[in-house]
Amino acid sequence: MTMKIKNSIFTIALAVGIILFWGACTSSNKSAEQETAEEHSHDEGDEHVSTEAMEISPDEINADELTWTPSADESDIFSNKFQFVMGSAGDLEATVSGNSVTLNLSGNTAAFVFHSKLGNIGGEVSYMLHGFKGDLKLIHHFKDAQNYEFVSVNGNQMKLGRVINGEEDIFDEKSFDTGSSGWVQLRVSAAGSHFKGYIGDENITHGHGDELEPGYVGMMIDGTGSLMIKDLKVTILDEE
Amino acid sequence: MQLIPEWAPNIHPLIIHFPIVLLLFAVFTDTISIWLQKDWLYKSTLMTYFFGALGAITAYITGRIAADTVNPPFKAELTMSNHSDWALYTVIYFSVYAILRLIFIKKLDAANKILRLAVLAVAMAGLYLLIHTADLGGKLVFKYGVGQFK
The missing domain is CATH 1.20.5 (Single alpha-helices involved in coiled-coils or other helix-helix interfaces)
Structure with missing residues (x-):
């Protein structure tokens, strides 16, 4: 008992x-x-959310977001918000039309990034092709031209991956359908070891890799022809 | 008859409650079986661990599929990544635990209470993984609204 x-x-x-x-x-x-x-x-x-960004960059980060809309001053379309890490503004032959920018490329690779080094991010940009042939990339965790991560579109093909010591490592690659010709929204998220590429609301690619040190975020354009871009925005994803 | 109700975005939210309930219940009955020493209760506990681990695997797979069909806001992406990572840790932990318990079913049945308690403590530690995974899943739905609308 x-x-x-x-x-x-x-x-x-x-x-x-x-x-x-x-x-x-x-x-x-x-x-x-x-x-x-x-x-x-x-x-x-x-009116500031990232201590790291605050210390190292002059970017204005509002509500965890970095945004770019083209300046009406054609001589200063990029230089105010971005630094060129490959090529120069001259390679893009940019002209402002309303709230978008038309770029005319002749084959030189150009990459421009915000000034802040960031870790986990969501990035988005809208683009419209006008005979452009080549790669349009949203780049992040950019350290140098040999080391960065990206989501790229080439026609209706999307690639998600990274470049380490100059060697490309593709996490995922798929084709997508944009429906009609017009503005297409390209989005990328880098959250921890998970990476995703979206067209509008639709997830196209999903891959995994080790988390890299924070780096710069921006765009890389490599090709020939004309395209328009607008509404480049980066959202900082805070650690929980 | 369709497998997924019309209102559900995917099958993941219908699956996830099985491993949560089964693994919690397994730990509960495991605790009781140490003192009651009933063979049927001990064997039932092991089967509950087994089906709990199986449920966790199913929840993980359906979650991976569901993650590519929803459109979370950027702010939810990190929570989703962590949810996925912790779910994987939970699956591995309880799968290994359930398999080892089944392999050593006879030895543990005859073991003393101290050893049985130590083995139980391992399962209880695993509950932290389960609870944290569930917490992140709840946050995705109720804080960020992920998967609430088709």
Whole structure:
């Protein structure tokens, strides 16, 4: 009888232990979330969200976002927001038309990036092809021309991958259908070891790789012909 | 008859509750079986671990498929990545645990309470992985609205 009572007490104690363990896990997650929320509200009040970005770059980051809309001043379409890391603004022969920019390329590769080094990001840009033949890339974790990650489109083919020491490593590659000719939204997300490429709302490519050190985010264009771009935006994905 | 209800974005939300319930219940019955020493309860517990691990594998696979069919906001991508990673850790942990428990079914059945408690503690530690994965999944749905609308 005494043994049975002892056993019952042990069982109840363990059951209570499980419940307390569960409660502790849930509350610790909630606390972490609350802390994150408080940090955000504080940061939003300061109109700055990334300490790292604040320290190393002159980018204006509002609500975790970097955005670019072309300047009406044609002599300063890119230089204000971007730094050219391959080629130059002259290689793009850019002209502003409304809220978009028309680029005319003659085969030289050009890449321009925001000034901030960023880790986990979501990037998007809208483009319209006017006889352009070549690769249009959203690049991120850019260290130098030999080391960066990207999502690229060439016609209706999308590639998701990275370049390490000059060697291309493709995570995923698929074709897509844009429906009608017109503006196409290209999106990429780099979250931890997960990488995704989207056309509009549709996920086209999904791949995995080791998480790289933060790097620059922007665009790389390699081809010939004319295309239009607008609404380049980068969203910083905060660690939970 | 269609397998997925018309309102459901994919089968993942219908599957995920099985491993959560089964693995929690397995730990609960495992605890009781240490003291009650009933053979039927011990064997039932092992089967619950086994089916819990199987459910976790199914949930992981359906989750991987579902991840490519939804359109999360950028802000949800990191949570989705972490959810996927923690789900994989949970699957590996409980799959290995269930297999080892089945392999050593006889030895553990005859083992003393201290050893049985130690083995139980390993399962209880695994519950943290399960709970954290579920927490991230809940955050995806209820904070970011992922998969709420077809």
